[in-house]
Amino acid sequence: MKKTVLITGASSGFGLLLANSLHKQGFDVIGTSREPEKYAGKVPFKLLRLDISDDKSISAFADELFRNIKQLDVLVNNAGYMVTGLAEETPVELGRQQFETNFWGTVKVTNALLPRLRAQKRGQIITVSSIVGLIGPPNLSYYTASKHAVQGYFKSLRFELDQFNIQVSMVEPVWFKTNLAHNAVSQSNGRIADYDAYRKQANAATQKGIDGAEAPDAVVNTITKLIATKKPKFSNPVGKMTGMILFLQNYAPKIFEGSILKSVKTV
Ligand SMILES: NC(=O)c1ccc[n+]([C@@H]2O[C@H](COP(=O)([O-])OP(=O)(O)OC[C@H]3O[C@@H](n4cnc5c(N)ncnc54)[C@H](OP(=O)(O)O)[C@@H]3O)[C@@H](O)[C@H]2O)c1
Numbered sequence: 255m256k257k258t259v260l261i262t263g264a265s266s267g268f269g270l271l272l273a274n275s276l277h278k279q280g281f282d283v284i285g286t287s288r289e290p291e292k293y294a295g296k297v298p299f300k301l302l303r304l305d306i307s308d309d310k311s312i313s314a315f316a317d318e319l320f321r322n323i324k325q326l327d328v329l330v331n332n333a334g335y336m337v338t339g340l341a342e343e344t345p346v347e348l349g350r351q352q353f354e355t356n357f358w359g360t361v362k363v364t365n366a367l368l369p370r371l372r373a374q375k376r377g378q379i380i381t382v383s384s385i386v387g388l389i390g391p392p393n394l395s396y397y398t399a400s401k402h403a404v405q406g407y408f409k410s411l412r413f414e415l416d417q418f419n420i421q422v423s424m425v426e427p428v429w430f431k432t433n434l435a436h437n438a439v440s441q442s443n444g445r446i447a448d449y450d451a452y453r454k455q456a457n458a459a460t461q462k463g464i465d466g467a468e469a470p471d472a473v474v475n476t477i478t479k480l481i482a483t484k485k486p487k488f489s490n491p492v493g494k495m496t497g498m499i500l501f502l503q504n505y506a507p508k509i510f511e512g513s514i515l516k517s518v519k520t521v
Contacts, residue, residue, distance in 0.1 A: 306363050
């Protein structure tokens with residue numbers, strides 16, 4: 255039987271690429287966007303309206319989804335965005351909004367769909383976190399915190415869902431070419447002169463990461479393999495340097511921290 259896969263944030267980036275690829279392979283794909291009308295007739299899969307930061311939108315979406323499907327095999331929690339900037343200069347409100355989408359939105363969408371997955375006694379939840387859910391680079395404190403939160407939430411939840419035969423996995427990409435950087439949000443409370451030199455270097459380091467981004471196919475391939483695996487791994491870092499980054503963080507923390515400090519050196 256065809257698997258039904260729901261992908262949040264399927265209008266752009268990883269979500270769009272994954273939805274197109276799974277549709278081509280014969281899966282029943284349902285994607286979401288905050289503005290599905292913008293993509294009407296432009297994507298080959300069904301696109302439902304969903305703003306994961308809005309409770310009413312989640313509840314209307316869940317009703318519509320269950321009118322459209324008989325079973326749900328895979329939920330891919332992919333929707334998200336990135337707040338950038340130095341922590342002390344960034345308004346806390348911007349951080350709160352980051353959590354409303356990346357953390358609370360992901361949790362609430364999962365909660366809205368879990369009763370169906372439990373009733374089926376099978377299913378799969380794949381959440382697109384980030385390598386910054388495992389490490390903490392500067393200039394991305396709120397984004398990093400939101401991805402650590404999501405990582406911790408599912409790390410715990412997976413044990414509770416094992417009894418229902420619901421598999422839980424995380425995908426932790428490094429930098430990949432999508433619209434994430436273009437859609438990033440940055441706002442300042444007011445510049446603090448003490449950070450002037452550091453800010454310049456930190457922005458340059460973030461930009462270097464964005465400029466060196468890889469083609470997003472590796473992320474799509476990783477998620478596709480997870481869908482095909484009976485007992486998938488929980489943590490799935492993706493990207494050329496992830497093995498080295500995580501090895502250094504875990505086994506040579508001084509070298510790891512030194513390399514991050516060096517990447518934003520001001521003198
Ligand atoms: N690209 C990278 O280097 C990278 C690395 C690590 C992790 N990630 C993660 O990958 C995921 C996908 O991002 P991307 O890189 O593909 O970026 P993208 O091209 O900007 O796509 C983001 C998607 O999320 C949706 N979205 C954003 N806010 C939403 C909200 N409040 N409610 C519902 N949908 C929302 C957007 O849909 P609409 O605007 O149509 O609603 C869009 O489809 C994110 O969770 C991101 O944090 C990306």
